[in-house]
Amino acid sequence: MPPLDFKDFQEKLSTHFRPFHRSFQFWVRAVDVYTGYKVFQLRVSFVKDAKKQEEMWEVQHELAAEKIYATCADLGGFFLKIAQIIGKPDLAPAAWVRRLVTLCDRAPATPFDAIQPVLEKELGQSIGEIFERFDVDPIGSASIAQVHRARLRGDKNDVVVKVQHPGVQDLMMTDIRNLQAFALYIQKTDVKFDLYSVTKEMEKQIGYEFDFTREADAMERIKRFLYENNKKRPVLVPRVIRDMVTRRVLVMEYIDGIPILNLGDEIAKRGINPGGKLAAAAKQKILESLTLAYGQMILKSGFFHADPHPGNILICKGSEVALLDYGQVKDLPDKLRIGYANLILAIADNDPIKASESYRELGIETLSNCKDEQNELFKLAQTMFDTKLPPGVVMLQPFAEDSSIKKVAVQAFPEELFSILRTVHLLRGLSVGLGINYSCADQWRPIAEEALVRAGRLKDKGVKSRARQSGFFRRIFSQQ
Template sequence: MLPLDLKEFQEKVSTHLRPWQRSFQFWVRAVDIYTGYKVFQVRVNFEKDAQKREAMWEKQHEVAADKIYNMCSDLGGFFLKVAQIIGKPDLAPAAWVRRLVTLCDQAPATPYNAIKVVLEKELGQSVDELFDRFDTNPLGSASIAQVHRARLKGDKIDVVVKIQHPGVQDLMMTDIRNLQAFALYMQKTDIKFDLYSVTKEMEKQIGYEFNFSREADAMENIRRFLYENNKKTPVLVPRVIRNMYTRRVLVMEYIDGIPILKLGDEMAKRGINPGGKVAAAAKQNILKSLTLAYGQMILRSGFFHADPHPGNILICRGSEVALLDYGQVKDLPEQLRMGYASLVLAIADNDPIKASESYRELGIDTLSKCEDEQKEMLRLAQTMFDTKLPPGVTMLQPFSEESSIKKIAVQAFPEELFSVLRTVHLLRGLSVGLGINYSCAEQWRPIAEEALYLAGRLKDKDLKRARRRGIFQRLFGR
């Protein structure tokens, strides 16, 4: 009995120490990356030649990209989500994007034997009793769960079985608390933005992701909303298999499609020039479908899918778009939904006064550090809440002295608005990745007007005037 007791003791000690080991690994790596950039900023100032400075920056970004990639890949869990957030073409240096974009669905898979135990315990039957076929190799593995293709007993249609990794919740909560501490430091030193509130909302949203019963309800609600409010739904939503979901297992309809990151390769295979007119039209349709779906969810319903990173988007036959993974959803309070509708109109109308008013209505507390405050406030609104980058901006650089966040400090940011911010930034990352610069605010204008009109915030005459102004701007530009 002694060896068994010793083994049990060792496992308990290992489990207890694991969060501490993980925290240590994060801080050693995070401090190394951060200090590397701070030392480099001093060194690069001694180089006067602009081309040499640019080459030095590119080399520094490549070194940092390898370190960030290794940290996110080795630690997995929550840091895979961090990679999804920062590894976008409009936000991060190109070297970061090249490395981090491959981490979307590359979490280590849990061995089948361990997954089988979770599956059978949750559903109360053996795999053989439930399925005619169950692929032991997962279709993909992400930070919280992995998915397997299967076929239910006596059925002819394939399903997807989503199963939670054992023990992942405690590790991810450790990760996010470390990130919160780092965010507090960053907002006091380099980035004048309320990053801590953002990480608190992330903690709340990720906590929800561990409840697959909640995800099943969210998926059904969004599916019903989109299918009932359109002649043809802008995006496909998987159907939940009734009575086949629990807190840690979710069985849903299988949708056949190509991950959006592989769209260019698939076009090339079919003899379509990825940079040609046919490909451009297909990409436009894909973005139009996604944008319409999100405009309706956020502004008309207030209940929306809040995680449109590339790993959750499939392209199906006929350029149809499927939206997967409803673990992160947000039910936006009515006041914020109306405030955001007003901000959408301000951005679409290029109206700095209305943008400032909308910021106040949303509870975004700012401190100006520039002369032309209203102009910079509109630029900040465009940077934060539109997919089209402001004029002259090709990539967001929050450390730059010319950055809007440097000129206008965001002292307080409503936690519940973070999901909207993150969603818009992920849509922008997709648009930049597809090579299409478009404004979601301009496309959402009619939906925002409708939302404000139904709430009694826009009168008939105001609505007609707003629509005339929108038509004029579309015809003649701003």
């Protein structure tokens, strides 16, 4: 009988119990944050002074922010994605945003000695045989993978090597199932929204992210689509090194640029007034390019990059925008694509009746007991599917008593629409971060019209000429 390898036995035991320990950690922390807010809501209700209430809320948000940050940072994995979703200026309290925004693209890196065997097994050769230079320290690390800068033998240009963290898939699936259970409870008690369907779509989409061959195909498809539909592509898409793609490794061209989160610092470093006209023009161009690309992808193609969080956006020379990481993409069925085009027109036309019809067409089921149901439903449509905050709203607070989600319960929400919802909310977060409040529905109106004309849902009344009109953002921003 071979001798017992105690270290090997210990590692296997640790691996076996890791999901249970992780689940325990999640529930202890989630219950702590949730009950903290519930107790606080009761305590603050006895305070009549509005200013005092506001001060108390700020302190509570600061306390919760530290706990949420610690949870996401300590557990990593899927919770880093949660931080990316909720850590946005328009959605979460300012205290949360200040803490969570620092987690974008800052997942703990896997040591190189654990990454090297994955690379060499997947590519079938040693690193020294493939690469002339390979930077051991990654230039970025996210929840699923990390990226290294390198140079292939015999080549003059640098590449990026994306490699998956070993064992991360099982842990992320554990995280998602815990979140689904929490979502079921929250939607029954506090937020009248079909959160469970949202988490089911997240489970499906993140499952795709573990196959880098699928990501490479998506990158090439979107790159080709944007090239064919524009004289100049609104965003840069990295070129895939086709013979160096496997399920767990993806090699692509290196694009030089600065993360969009560092844009303000870069502008100041160049001696440009961050609040001046030159900086405003640069931000306007960046936002115009990014949202134009998304309008075309969602409404014309239906196949789109579904993860525009700040860590995936680089700003290059001349305010060009590079869009990275195609692990999360969505192929929207034509029925939903056309239904969303119709909703975009309703929002752009400020038409509550058409918005209600579009909700039904999209399969969004709502229940309302408020007096002004139609207008409240329209406000909910703006909140969910447009980047411009509704009049009088400076921050979305789904737990607030006067929020649309409290007044109009969303009983059923098609899973496939979550990718659009998340994308629009991330774009809104970027616009708020850049200090620009604008409507993507207004910008996408001509694209939506063209999609409806092609589907035979709208008569052509000069749609193409309107779609080509320039100066859209000049008109939008002149109204700010």
